[in-house]
Amino acid sequence: MSRIKLYGLNSFLLLMTVPWFFINTKMESTGGFPHWALYALFSTLIYAISIFYFLHRYWSISASEKTLKK
């Protein structure tokens, strides 16, 4: 994966943590959380897992000297 795609994906996942798609108020909840709040929490968990994976798998791409030399 190129660096631009990697950082783009990082930004996209972060953008998706905002509960954009929830508009109407519903008094339902799961585990005590309203559904839009649960979405925000789980999408943040997915973002955190992705960052964990990026750090593990793509550390060397982010550390690469290539663009500096060019």
Place this chain on the structure above:
Amino acid sequence: MDTAPLLNHGGIIFLFLYLFSLIGVGFLGYYSKKEDSLGDFYLAGRGMGGVVLFLTLYATQYSGNTMIGFSGRAYRQGFTALVTVTFMCAIIGLYFIYAPKLHDLSRKHSFITLGDFIYHRFKSIHLTITISIISIIALGNYILTNLKAIGFIIEGATAGQVSFVNAIIILSLIMVIYETLGGMRSVAWTDMLQGILLLFGVIVIFYIIYKQYGGLNAISSQLQIYRPDFWTPPDWSAKRLWLSTILVVSVGVSVYPHAIQRIYSAKDSSTLRKSLQLMVFMPFVTTLFMVIVGIVGASQIEGLDRNNSEQISILLLVDLAEQIPNISWLIVMFLAAAIAAIMSTVDSALLAISSTVTQDLFRKIKPDSSQKILLLFGKSISWIIMLIAVVMAINLPQTIWQLFQIKLELLCQIAPAIFLGVHIKSISSKSILIGIYIGTFISLSIMIGNWIGFPIPIKPFGIHAGLWGLIFNCLAIFTIDRKKLRSSIKLASQL
């Protein structure tokens, strides 16, 4: 509640024993030094192992705001306070962009401060000094607001037995003593203690409050009656504000000069990587727990105003202590954890200011100074800065206090120099410098304009002043360096 002390004599003695033990850790740091050099003093000899690095990053990143501010915010705003969990994760996401390469560069070129990287990368003394001054102002403001917070916490907890002024003086003295004894080594080791106390404190307090009041599931029907607004999803302007909050906090915090020094201090890149991998999950056991405590508090105690809502965790603990005998130790633990969180942030900021003044300003004027002279100068600066901060925290009139709350807005403006500078060689010091000036001017104009009564909202269109500054900052950079940047981005997309 207002007059009875939260801490009994035993609690006060425990707290002071803990605080003075930090000086002992300072001496340990002093006797563990390898040599009299700036690298050894400010970066612990660049040999920080995984556990120490993780705990010092953790203790530094989570300040008193975590213990007090986040639960207060949740009490007032409900589930929208979950944004705090996201921005604490996003900080690590931003480290991923620049930390791997910056760590390698710091090893290769023996950087000590952020200014070292800026000068190495841009070869501009003007830009280096500008960024150093912005960092010093932001960190100075950070120290000031935290000192004031610690004074209020201790005065409140002891019902005035330890006054606001005495609390600030005693704690500042302890911090500056252990900091100047062992530098980063002492700070990181005390951070270890403070980090463990913070994590343990948050988990225990969350568990007991959750167990006693039945958790979110049990209180949700009660909450739906008291605070039905908590169930309303944010509208479009609130969603914009949500995103703006994530960006302004994560960008600003990710370029904290003291966090950058920890990136330099890591023993190797594998240690740094593993610490960051662990750090990305810490908001789920720290920030989230405090948000839930705040929401549970909203179901139990009604009608607190902004100031009182900041004490929601303590109010719940006091309520618990009245119901369950022998649980007052929880209050001691909460206060110790909050004080630890604040101290670990203040000492790191103090060390970062001291190194910036010594390495980026004094050494540029006196390049031939020996390491001993530089160390002596750096330590003296720590004492002078702390003295100024104490005097200001005690005496500053409330009318100009707002000025000293400007931190992240300023730090956001230096972010492009790091994020773009580390990856794009073609970017020029001129564009970065102009971007910083424009961004800083716009951020400050919005904030100060609003405070002095101009018809400017503090967050125009639901976007923070610091983010407006950053947007114009980046626009300036891309306009000035557009040709070079276009070819660099094209190249980067192929790599």
